[in-house]
Amino acid sequence: MSASSPAVALPSAPWLKALKRLNAVDIVLWALRIAVLLVIVAGTIGCVVKGRYTAAQWVDFVVFGLTIGSIYAQIALGYTMVYGVLRLINFAHGDFVMTGAFAGYFIAVPLDQSGFLQRQPVLAMAAILVVAIATSTSVALLTERIAYRPFRRVTGLAPLICAIGVSFFLQQTFRGMFGSAVKSYPEPQWQRAAFNVFGFNVPRIDVILIALALLFMLALYLIVHRTRMGTAMRAVAEDAEAAALMGIDVNKVIVFTFILGGAMAGIAGVFYAFLYKQVYFFMGFTPGIKAFGAAVLGGIGSIPGAMLGGFFLGLVESVGPALFLDGIGITAPYQLRDLIAFTLLIMVLIFRPHGLLGERLSKKRA
Amino acid sequence: MLLRAPYRLLALILFAFFVALTAGAASAAQTLGPVTDDIGVIRILKGAPIQIGAYWVLSGADTALGLDSRRGAEIAFKDIGGKLLGHPIKFNVEDDQCSAEGGQTAATKLAANPQTVVVLGPACSSAATPGAPILWQAGITNICNACSAPALTDPSRKPDYAGFARTIASDKDQGASDAKYIYEVLKAKTLATVHDGSPYAQQLAAVTAANFTKLGGTVVAQEAVAPTDVDMHPLLSDIASKKPDVLYAPVFVAAAAQLLRQSKDTPGLDHTPMIGGGSLAAPDFIEAAGPSVVGFRICYPDVSIDTMGKGYPKFLEEYKKTYGEAPTSGYHANSYDAAMMAIKAIEKVAKADKDGNLFIGKKALRDAVYASKFDGLSGPIGCDAYGQCASFKPAVMEFTSADPKTFAMGKNPKKIWP
Known part of the structure; x- marks a missing residue:
């Protein structure tokens, strides 16, 4: 046999070339993908085979998921808008939610005690929301003016650390002013009723909260996309310097962004408190982190992405333990709910860093 | 030869140091003034x-x-x-x-x-x-x-x-007493337990479940939440599908208040009694649970004045x-x-x-x-x-008012058993 025999030539099929380019990191990432996929598929099959849950329960899981998802979405909007215009991850945003919930509490309790909340639910809810929005927006504006503006031209981690500092400051201030005990939000009778939707009983409060959240998000979307200030916001998000050269007052746009974010935080705070009936100084932290996850999941900087991410995260949290974990025989699966949520976030960060609806950042923006 | 001379010397010194240290630790008796003590003065x-x-x-x-x-x-x-x-x-x-x-x-x-x-x-x-x-x-x-x-x-x-x-x-006794109360007094045949991963709640829920089973009851669910969880709806819907006669949740204030309030909104659990543990005898719990607290029972050591x-x-x-x-x-x-x-x-x-x-x-x-x-x-x-x-x-106490100011051991909550 001659030495130049074609039998020794390296194969050149494209899949083999791709295989040759694989390194250890790729293999680990592929293993991770496959493992998560296996858990999802095996869990779902296991759950279906067991057949433990009725259709009514699945509807409940979905409704609960959409409800908490709608709140995550509203909080996520605040994160995403501020990131869009300032490139700042505003870690104090969850605490803006807390300030709104607290302000609402101090109005809701007397309204409940006087019976007004029960007799005039629309007016009472409007009053609670107005006070909550005013408070959280004021806190957001003060934070922007006092804490963030001096860092506007600073690069590196300083603004982020400042945001974390503001978060601690707000938590501890409210703790100092109102104590560390958990306070109970009123629960008027009209919230306890249920709607009948296609033969399934759905709690009225959930339906109201989802509907109102969609309404407020639609309003926000229209403001951002159909008004002059919204256009200016998008221009600043695209390129702040070019926007300034075109005559846009960047300061005004940033203040407007904080107003919008603070308002959404106030609404979310009241909704969260009406849903879970409790307020306390640390209540903004967990939904804040989850909503940040939702914003990243949807694509940070993208408004529809934040909405989608919020709903998606809420649904996965609610349905995931029963669907994926119970099916593979994990006991007490609800304790692992956050694990599902954050695994999802990690998966997105690894495999689609720009999120579900996010655009790839140009070098300049990144 | 496994080691060369300088390394052997170093190994020997290290070994001697280790032996001295261990021996010292084993007999670290200390004398100070008139007192000598094995572990220090x-x-x-x-x-x-x-x-x-x-x-x-x-x-x-x-x-x-x-x-x-x-x-x-x-x-x-x-x-x-x-x-x-x-x-x-x-x-x-x-x-x-x-x-x-x-x-x-x-x-x-x-x-x-x-x-x-x-x-x-x-x-x-x-x-x-x-x-x-x-x-x-x-x-x-x-x-x-x-x-x-x-x-x-x-x-x-x-x-x-x-x-x-x-x-x-010890909750070894508390759990046995709780199971007895649930099985014999409340006449429950099925039980669902929820803990929050803390050693107290986890161990107490496990002891109660084991004793309940020993008495002849069936534990239909042993679930867990995180102490900071607020959305209990999916968990409670899941538990409701197993139709327990009693929900036993010896968790802490925040999670217990959420479980109590949300269980009242969960079809299938709205009339199921929930029993809590000793961490809940506090005005803060009444504040957190709101009106749902009235009628809620906790298993607690008997702290009546006469005992x-x-x-x-x-x-x-x-x-x-x-x-x-x-x-x-x-x-x-x-x-x-x-x-x-x-x-x-x-x-x-x-x-x-x-x-x-x-x-x-x-x-x-x-x-x-x-x-x-x-x-x-x-x-x-x-x-x-x-x-x-x-x-x-042993004792079981029941909350009688949703006003945190009325909290008083023996009155709100008041002892109802034995």
């Missing part, structure tokens, strides 16, 4: 304070538990005039936040103070589980007044816990006079007893030299605490070989 200079440490939950939703405990100990120190063997008492209290991390931090801080003679608390087993070993590594005895997880005084516990004793009964020690009514008066309010929870008497236990043990083992300096042997103090025997405010105190120093008195 604390010297308190004439006129200097005797430093007693403590760690309790003093912030967050479970504050009432820790605050009440702290006050019990403070009254004990006040009762002896704030001085012990001629030295003022310095009470160093740390906040453990009722968590493992908080317990670890608080215990580390207390252990780092070489003048800490003994440590009281905590109120939560979550804090005691990492805290007690840290303290004992520094030779500090820990007397707990409200952490009831069975593992802490179980005969199979690790030697790290040898310095731990408690003036509260307590004879000095209890006077103590209550003192408590109200000092703090301007009734006790905020039910573990103040246990804390008073823990402080008294420490005081008596210090009095027993401390020795003064001719200059008036005081010397306390750490091992001797631990042994004196374990040898305690007296009629305490919470009942008779006497320890077994594993530091279990209180006996169990």
Whole structure:
């Protein structure tokens, strides 16, 4: 046999070339993908085979998921808008939610005690929301003016650390002013009723909260996309310097962004408190982190992405333990709910860093 | 030859150093003044304070538990005039936040103070589980007044816990009593349990479930939440599908309030009684649970005045006079007893030299605490070989009003069993 025999030539099929380019990191990432996929598929099959849950329960899981998802979405909007215009991850945003919930509490309790909340639910809810929005927006504006503006031209981690500092400051201030005990939000009778939707009983409060959240998000979307200030916001998000050269007052746009974010935080705070009936100084932290996850999941900087991410995260949290974990025989699966949520976030960060609806950042923006 | 000469020499030196170190650790007897002790001696200079440490939950939703405990100990120190063997008492209290991390931090801080003679608390087993070993590594005895997880005084516990004793009964007894109440009094045949991953809730839920099964009942669900969870709806829907007669959730204030309120909105569980545990006897729980709290029952050690020690009514008066309010929870008497236990043990083992300096042997103090025997405010105190120093008195209490200001042990919640 001659030495130049074609039998020794390296194969050149494209899949083999791709295989040759694989390194250890790729293999680990592929293993991770496959493992998560296996858990999802095996869990779902296991759950279906067991057949433990009725259709009514699945509807409940979905409704609960959409409800908490709608709140995550509203909080996520605040994160995403501020990131869009300032490139700042505003870690104090969850605490803006807390300030709104607290302000609402101090109005809701007397309204409940006087019976007004029960007799005039629309007016009472409007009053609670107005006070909550005013408070959280004021806190957001003060934070922007006092804490963030001096860092506007600073690069590196300083603004982020400042945001974390503001978060601690707000938590501890409210703790100092109102104590560390958990306070109970009123629960008027009209919230306890249920709607009948296609033969399934759905709690009225959930339906109201989802509907109102969609309404407020639609309003926000229209403001951002159909008004002059919204256009200016998008221009600043695209390129702040070019926007300034075109005559846009960047300061005004940033203040407007904080107003919008603070308002959404106030609404979310009241909704969260009406849903879970409790307020306390640390209540903004967990939904804040989850909503940040939702914003990243949807694509940070993208408004529809934040909405989608919020709903998606809420649904996965609610349905995931029963669907994926119970099916593979994990006991007490609800304790692992956050694990599902954050695994999802990690998966997105690894495999689609720009999120579900996010655009790839140009070098300049990144 | 495995090693060359210089390396052999180095290995030999290291080995000798290691042997010396181990031998030293094994017989670290210390003599200071008139006291020799196997694990160390604390010297308190004439006129200097005797430093007693403590760690309790003093912030967050479970504050009432820790605050009440702290006050019990403070009254004990006040009762002896704030001085012990001629030295003022310095009470160093740390906040453990009722968590493992908080317990670890608080215990580390207390252990780092070489003048800490003994440590009281905590109120939560979550804090005691990492805290007690840290303290004992520094030779500090820990007397707990409200952490009831069975593992802490179980005969199979690790030697790290040898310095731990408690003036509260074990949940081994509490769980057996709870199962009996649920099965025999409530006539429940099926039970669902929920814990929050804390040693207290996890172990109590497991003991109750095991006893309930032993009695002939069926445990249809053993679920868990995180202490900070707020959305219990999916979990409760899941539990409702298993149709339990009783929902047993010995978790802490925030999670318990959520479970209670949301279970009332969950079809299938809206009429299922929920039973809680000893961490919920606090006005903060009434505040957090709102109107749902009325009719809610907790299994609790019996703290009725007639079951307590004879000095209890006077103590209550003192408590109200000092703090301007009734006790905020039910573990103040246990804390008073823990402080008294420490005081008596210090009095027993401390020795003064001719200059008036005081010397306390750490091992001797631990042994004196374990040898305690007296009629305490919470009942008779006497320890077994594993530091279990209180006996169990079962009770079930029911909340009668949703107004936090009406909180008073015996009235709201009031004892309904036995």
